[in-house]
Amino acid sequence: MSTTRSIRFQEFFPHPVERVWAALTEPSAIAKWLMDNDFVPEVGRTFTLRAERVPFRPDGTIPCRVVECDPPTTLAYTWASDSWIVCYRLEPAEVDGVAGTRLHFEHSGFDLDNPRDAFAYDKMGRGWRSMGPDLARVLDELAASSA
Numbered sequence: 001m002s003t004t005r006s007i008r009f010q011e012f013f014p015h016p017v018e019r020v021w022a023a024l025t026e027p028s029a030i031a032k033w034l035m036d037n038d039f040v041p042e043v044g045r046t047f048t049l050r051a052e053r054v055p056f057r058p059d060g061t062i063p064c065r066v067v068e069c070d071p072p073t074t075l076a077y078t079w080a081s082d083s084w085i086v087c088y089r090l091e092p093a094e095v096d097g098v099a100g101t102r103l104h105f106e107h108s109g110f111d112l113d114n115p116r117d118a119f120a121y122d123k124m125g126r127g128w129r130s131m132g133p134d135l136a137r138v139l140d141e142l143a144a145s146s147a
Contacts, residue, residue: 006108007125011132014100015139017090019146021072023138024088032141033134035062041069047077083109103135 013020023029025041035049049062067085068076076087086107093102107128110121 003112004108005110005112005121006106007110007121007128008104008106009129010105011103011135012093012095012100013103013136013139014095014098015143016099017072017092017101019139019142020090020101020103021075022142023135024075024090025071029138029142033131033138039064040066041071041075042066043069079107081109083111085109 023033025039027037027039030037030039035051037047037049039047043066046063046065049064051060051062062080063078064080064086065078065082066076067078068074068087073090074088076085078084079086084107087105089104091102091104093100105128107124111117112121
């Protein structure tokens with residue numbers, strides 16, 4: 001029996017849900033905090049994330065498919081295979097009197113009995129958990145451009 005794990009965390013951003021949604025779904029914004037892409041926020045649409053180096057992907061591409069899209073609260077897509085799912089869930093929140101958005105993140109489907117999945121779980125866990133500053137910078141840029 002395999003042991004399946006997920007990478008999960010929550011992060012608060014002092015930006016409205018709609019702005020965080022834009023950072024997660026606009027290709028130019030995604031390119032600034034994650035990777036180049038041809039993303040379209042429609043269930044069933046396939047898209048590709050592109051980077052110079054991606055473990056186990058010598059061409060630097062990650063094929064994905066949107067499996068859930070409920071603007072502006074929920075987005076989920078496959079990551080490299082149908083067994084790995086990346087999901088973002090957004091909710092309005094307030095922290096220390098500051099209004100904003102709580103991002104609930106989950107990348108699921110890692111079979112830790114599989115060496116490749118175990119390696120990816122470790123590497124991607126560190127990568128996903130460090131995305132906050134890059135996403136925050138993009139959110140600040142979006143705020144400045146809409147002011």
